[in-house]
Structures are given as structure tokens and as C-alpha cells.
Amino acid sequence: MAPATAGYFRRLTRRLTEDLEQLDAEEMAETSQASGAQRACDCSRGEEVTMLGRLRSVEACPKSGNASIEAEFFDGTEQIKLVWIGRRRIPGIEPGKTLLVRGRVGERDGQKVIFNPYYELRGDS
Structure with missing residues (x-):
């Protein structure tokens, strides 16, 4: 068997047997890096960042009278919480959507967070 053919079968076998979530994370990380x-x-x-990733979950959080939307953003390497303060709904912000986000990274409860990020919806969602 030729080396190229063996490599193809090895990649195919890996795709068929590896965890789908892991494959999705690797693909998202590669897409993000390529962009x-x-x-x-x-x-x-404290860093000003631009990231490309997918929303895993989105929820409205009316805490103590202040409306906000919180979303779990994942770029294939790590999760970051996105929080839009003073919003109850944002058209297009829903689970599964791919976004390019820009903002300053903060920390809340030991987790990375970006408050009121600038975002662009990507068509490949």
C-alpha cells in the first residue's frame, strides 16, 4: 500500500472512531487559527482580543433587575463567557452560530469573560 493511501485510511479511521466533540473542537481551532x-x-x-468561535449556549439572565444575555463562546481551545449587559434579546445570537468577537478579556468567578463584545455573525453557522 502506498504511503499516501495508508495516510488516507489512517485519517479516515480516526474520523470514524474519534469523539465527535473532539473533532469539532479541532476543526473550530483550525478555522480560527486560519482566520x-x-x-x-x-x-x-486585560487583553484586547479578536476571536472566532461558536456559541454553545445562550441565556437571558434578569439578575437583580438588570437584564443581560450570557453566551458560552468556544473557539476549539477554551470557553469564554460573553455578556451583553442591558439586553434581553439580540437577533442572531443563538446556540450554534459562529461569531467573530472583539473585546477586552476580564474575569468573573475564575472564568474568562468579555462584557458587551463587538460581534459579527459569520455565514458558515
């Missing part, structure tokens, strides 16, 4: 965006795992508090 020139920063990786979430490399970002630290």
Missing part, C-alpha cells in the same frame, strides 16, 4: 484570530487559551485578563 488570524487569537486563541482563547492564549488570551489573558
Whole structure:
């Protein structure tokens, strides 16, 4: 068997047997890196960042009278919480959507967070 053919079968077998969530994370990380965006795992508090990733969950949080929307953003390397303060709904912000986000990384409860990020919906969602 030729080396190229063996490599193809090895990749095919890996795709068929590996965890789908892991494959999705690897693909998202590769897409993000190819776009020139920063990786979430490399970002630290206080940095101004631009990242490409997918929303895993979105929920409205009416805490103590202040409306906000919180979304779990994942770029294939690490999760970051996105919080839009003073919003009850944002058209297009829903689970499964791919976004390019820009903002300053902060920290809340030991987790990375970006408050009121600038975002662009990507058509490949």
C-alpha cells in the first residue's frame, strides 16, 4: 500500500472512531487559527482580543433587575463567557452560530469573560 493511501485510511479511521466533540473542537481551532484570530487559551485578563468561535449556549439572565444575555463562546481551545449587559434579546445570537468577537478579556468567578463584545455573525453557522 502506498504511503499516501495508508495516510488516507489512517485519517479516515480516526474520523470514524474519534469523539465527535473532539473533532469539532479541532476543526473550530483550525478555522480560527486560519482566520488570524487569537486563541482563547492564549488570551489573558486585560487583553484586547479578536476571536472566532461558536456559541454553545445562550441565556437571558434578569439578575437583580438588570437584564443581560450570557453566551458560552468556544473557539476549539477554551470557553469564554460573553455578556451583553442591558439586553434581553439580540437577533442572531443563538446556540450554534459562529461569531467573530472583539473585546477586552476580564474575569468573573475564575472564568474568562468579555462584557458587551463587538460581534459579527459569520455565514458558515
